[in-house]
Amino acid sequence: MAAHAKTIEKLLADPAFQGEVRIAEPMSSHTTYRIGGPARWFVRADSLCALTSVLEACVRQRMNWAIVGRGSNLLVSDAGFDGVVMTLGRDFRSFRVDAEEPTRIMAGAGVLLSAVVQESFKRSLAGLEFAVGTPGNIGGALRMNAGSAQDYIGERVTSVTVYTPGADLRRLSAADVQWGYRQTSFAPDEVILECELALQEADPFFIRGKMEANLKRRRASQPLNMPSCGSVFRNPPDDSAARLIDQAGLKGLRIGGAEVSTKHANFIVNTGDATASDVRRLIDEVRQRVMDAYGTQLTTEVRFLGFK
Ligand SMILES: Cc1cc2nc3c(=O)[nH]c(=O)nc-3n(C[C@H](O)[C@H](O)[C@H](O)COP(=O)(O)OP(=O)(O)OC[C@H]3O[C@@H](n4cnc5c(N)ncnc54)[C@H](O)[C@@H]3O)c2cc1C
Numbered sequence: 070m071a072a073h074a075k076t077i078e079k080l081l082a083d084p085a086f087q088g089e090v091r092i093a094e095p096m097s098s099h100t101t102y103r104i105g106g107p108a109r110w111f112v113r114a115d116s117l118c119a120l121t122s123v124l125e126a127c128v129r130q131r132m133n134w135a136i137v138g139r140g141s142n143l144l145v146s147d148a149g150f151d152g153v154v155m156t157l158g159r160d161f162r163s164f165r166v167d168a169e170e171p172t173r174i175m176a177g178a179g180v181l182l183s184a185v186v187q188e189s190f191k192r193s194l195a196g197l198e199f200a201v202g203t204p205g206n207i208g209g210a211l212r213m214n215a216g217s218a219q220d221y222i223g224e225r226v227t228s229v230t231v232y233t234p235g236a237d238l239r240r241l242s243a244a245d246v247q248w249g250y251r252q253t254s255f256a257p258d259e260v261i262l263e264c265e266l267a268l269q270e271a272d273p274f275f276i277r278g279k280m281e282a283n284l285k286r287r288r289a290s291q292p293l294n295m296p297s298c299g300s301v302f303r304n305p306p307d308d309s310a311a312r313l314i315d316q317a318g319l320k321g322l323r324i325g326g327a328e329v330s331t332k333h334a335n336f337i338v339n340t341g342d343a344t345a346s347d348v349r350r351l352i353d354e355v356r357q358r359v360m361d362a363y364g365t366q367l368t369t370e371v372r373f374l375g376f377k
Pocket of ligand 1: 101135136137138139140141142143157178202203204205206207208209210211212213214215216217251259260261262291293297298299300372
């Protein structure tokens with residue numbers, strides 16, 4: 070084993086390490102696509118100290134690393150990831166409401182977005198109804214600026230705490246971050262640790278009504294019974310990727326076990342035995358055919374891990 074790998078191995082084997090380490094862990098167990106080869110090390114860091122010690126070592130040893138949430142916007146290659154895949158555990162999964170200003174919520178990056186949506190509803194706080202039914206963690210949601218056609222999480226954020234290996238922790242105000250359509254200005258090596266959200270008090274019946282309408286729309290239009298990563302492509306300006314793909318006649322197009330959903334054209338679903346290569350080839354095929362038909366270049370919303 071190379072010296073740099075031994076250093077990481079030693080660190081992770083330390084009984085005092087706060088977290089869990091799995092070796093050659095199939096990433097198919099950690100993505101909503103249920104696709105993906107092994108991560109050389111799959112590490113759940115339960116404390117800031119565990120997180121920083123591993124990532125500082127990765128940087129010193131020039132070892133590849135990646136941070137993932139619930140893998141709901143991720144396609145991991147069949148070869149997997151030759152490095153450390155990090156997730157956020159115990160100390161990043163807490164959630165609290167400001168005692169003096171109960172419309173402000175502090176959430177760790179490892180908290181499920183759906184848990185924050187439900188808790189806000191219970192406290193009659195409005196502002197996150199658009200996120201009902203969106204899988205993933207707060208960290209992934211902020212990184213992707215998760216949202217609907219009209220709303221996105223960045224609009225509710227007042228501050229974010231981030232950590233960059235080799236640098237200090239930083240608390241950013243919302244204005245320090247550029248919140249675009251399914252994209253943000255967080256650097257690739259910036260790990261989101263927690264955030265503060267500002268919501269508004271509202272009538273619980275109003276909140277529930279909006280949540281139910283959003284869920285109903287989602288259930289009616291999305292293939293929620295099949296593994297996917299949600300929308301594959303970003304909508305082009307003033308257009309809809311689903312509309313272009315549908316009008317190009319691509320619903321139902323298959324490569325191996327990957328299929329352009331017959332229910333929602335911007336979803337590519339895993340029909341059971343799809344490989345990452347099937348999905349990747351189908352993405353390229355759809356992109357090419359939309360380009361040929363309409364001259365529009367589709368760009369992907371899904372993130373890729375472990376591809377050359
Ligand atoms: C059925 C379905 C429906 C969906 N509907 C929507 C929708 O309505 N709107 C929408 O916007 N998205 C939707 N998505 C996509 C996905 O749920 C969101 O993008 C989600 O916010 C991703 O969160 P995650 O924790 O799963 O992130 P992951 O998929 O694990 O990671 C996504 C990206 O975020 C990065 N990341 C994760 N955690 C951190 C962190 N702590 N610090 C820094 N970077 C981090 C990863 O490196 C990666 O680049 C849907 C997906 C599915 C499967």
